[in-house]
Amino acid sequence: MIIDGKSVAAKIEEEIKKDVEELKKKGVEVTIAPVLVGSDPGAKVYYKAKQKQAERLGIRFKGVELPDDTTEAQLIKVLEDLGKDPGVHGIFIELPLPKQIDLQRVAEAIPPEKDIDCLNPKNLGKLIAGGAVGATFSELRTRLDFMLPTTPQAVMELILAYQIPLMGKEVVVVGRGAVGLPLAVLFLREGCSPVTVVRGASPTLGEITRRADILCACVGRAKLIKGDMIKKGAYVLDVGINPTPEGGIVGDVDFESAKEVAEGITPVPGGVGPVTTALIFAHTVQAAKYLSR
Ligand SMILES: NC(=O)c1ccc[n+]([C@@H]2O[C@H](COP(=O)([O-])OP(=O)(O)OC[C@H]3O[C@@H](n4cnc5c(N)ncnc54)[C@H](OP(=O)(O)O)[C@@H]3O)[C@@H](O)[C@H]2O)c1
Numbered sequence: 043m044i045i046d047g048k049s050v051a052a053k054i055e056e057e058i059k060k061d062v063e064e065l066k067k068k069g070v071e072v073t074i075a076p077v078l079v080g081s082d083p084g085a086k087v088y089y090k091a092k093q094k095q096a097e098r099l100g101i102r103f104k105g106v107e108l109p110d111d112t113t114e115a116q117l118i119k120v121l122e123d124l125g126k127d128p129g130v131h132g133i134f135i136e137l138p139l140p141k142q143i144d145l146q147r148v149a150e151a152i153p154p155e156k157d158i159d160c161l162n163p164k165n166l167g168k169l170i171a172g173g174a175v176g177a178t179f180s181e182l183r184t185r186l187d188f189m190l191p192t193t194p195q196a197v198m199e200l201i202l203a204y205q206i207p208l209m210g211k212e213v214v215v216v217g218r219g220a221v222g223l224p225l226a227v228l229f230l231r232e233g234c235s236p237v238t239v240v241r242g243a244s245p246t247l248g249e250i251t252r253r254a255d256i257l258c259a260c261v262g263r264a265k266l267i268k269g270d271m272i273k274k275g276a277y278v279l280d281v282g283i284n285p286t287p288e289g290g291i292v293g294d295v296d297f298e299s300a301k302e303v304a305e306g307i308t309p310v311p312g313g314v315g316p317v318t319t320a321l322i323f324a325h326t327v328q329a330a331k332y333l334s335r
Contacts, residue, residue: 075104089107155187169227214256221281
């Protein structure tokens with residue numbers, strides 16, 4: 043079975059359009075403010091794509107473009123100004139940032155209630171606060187005052203949409219980065235056990251991934267996970283985005299060999315990516331609802 047991110051994203055977008063119309067009737071023009079710093083080609087592509095998608099969804103795009111030599115202090119000032127602007131609901135920082143800027147330091151300048159990708163450490167802390175007793179993923183995703191990090195949430199939304207069973211299932215997350223760590227927390231919150239986080243470079247990677255009922259690849263290494271590293275009947279969620287010399291993208295999973303053993307698998311492109319993008323806008327709508335309540 044192909045786990046189709048495009049169809050899940052389309053459903054989220056239908057809800058967004060309805061909500062945008064409702065808010066418009068109340069005089070609220072939902073506004074997203076992505077901030078692009080420098081000239082990284084990947085960051086520019088995502089920024090431009092957001093502009094188009096915002097137009098399609100009826101969301102106002104108030105993007106900010108800053109030069110390569112922007113300082114941390116300058117970026118913090120821009121984020122603070124957007125934070126104070128009552129006409130802005132969602133603030134997003136395009137990645138990667140130029141080397142002189144530390145994401146952790148600048149992210150603190152995004153007000154938590156406008157932080158649509160959970161970058162502010164105050165919001166990230168809510169992910170673990172209270173442990174599993176605090177809230178399950180299902181509870182967290184419906185809270186109006188807090189937005190989860192979009193990519194880990196996208197993986198979980200695909201699991202919910204395809205009714206992939208989680209209770210008592212063994213999860214392996216490959217990658218300990220910005221996606222892998224919070225994703226592992228969401229699985230734990232939802233009752234999965236054990237949840238293993240393994241580095242992409244682990245010498246025993248295959249041994250560990252073969253244990254997984256649910257396998258998530260979040261490393262950023264093209265086709266690292268082959269079919270013989272996957273348990274028969276597992277569900278495979280491929281977060282990785284790796285550019286190919288031909289100008290396309292591939293995931294961290296070797297799709298052709300993996301689909302022969304997996305019960306369900308996300309393609310790249312067309313899997314986790316479109317759901318992540320849809321959630322960026324869904325969170326902007328959520329922030330607009332919260333701020334105009
Ligand atoms: N589909 C989507 O919508 C979406 C969204 C965001 C990201 N992505 C993709 O998902 C992949 C992972 O993204 P990410 O943001 O999680 O990347 P990240 O934070 O850079 O982490 C990825 C890997 O980098 C390595 N790494 C190097 N130094 C590290 C350090 N000091 N701390 C932690 N990890 C370190 C780790 O691998 P080792 O443990 O093996 O060293 C880690 O697993 C990338 O391919 C990215 O393009 C996709």
